Amino acid sequence: MTIPPIPSAAYLIVGAMLFIIGAVGVLTRRNGIVVFMSIELMLNSVNLSLITFSHFLNSMDGVLFVFFVMAVAAAEAGVGLAIFVQLYRTQKTIHLDEVHLMRW
């Protein structure tokens, strides 16, 4: 009896579950930093799906896409955390319900 190799659907299910957990984190948590980390988790799960398709379709395009996603995530982390530091300086909180300067 031979055991089948790991199908692409298995990796995609893991990616989908991580994405859903990240989405739930963004929508339910009110701490700015935790929301930010949940967004990073969602980006990472998309990377997993891209690498899976790239592996099973014998293509390198997905790998290059992951490369660019990581660059965008690094830029986002730098600017986003600078915004949180500045927000904490002026508002003394990063609780997202109490930050409503730009909300009418």
Add this chain to the structure above:
Amino acid sequence: MFAQNISIVFQWLVFLGTAFVAILASILMITRKNPIHSALLLILTFLCTAVLFFLLQNPFIAIIQILVYAGAIMMLIVFVIMLLELEEELVSPLKISFSKGVGVLTALLIMLGLFFAVFGGARGAIGEYTPEKVSQLGSAKVVGKLLFTDYLLPFEIVSILLMAAIVGAIVLAKQRPSEKE
């Protein structure tokens, strides 16, 4: 035949173990009250994803994942958490607010959509880079070659983006001299 089975069984064990740990750690991450605990659990999730990238025969991306995500970005997040001396979130466990209801509903809808997409499987044109060819040439070499030929324009745009991000981060985080006194 037997040796091949052994390697596939080993792959399955590693896959199931890392997938389980990744999902468990990410569920714990969004439920912890202390943001430092969330950050450490997120690092664990990223390391598990790096192992999955190794299983998908992509050592270059796996190492970049560890360096950039688990190293640089998470170090930045942990530093900012330490800088801000956050108070714990005051959330009563019994109160189910409107946003949580909307969150769960949206997550269920996304899950439905994703599972329809997942069981379609990987469809599309088969490319030329088989795993054997990539491992023979070297993963980093193939990526570098493509980065400087087919993907040159996005590569340059990314460099401008990173430059703008550096300038933006410094401008935002700099203490204005008028605010000091």
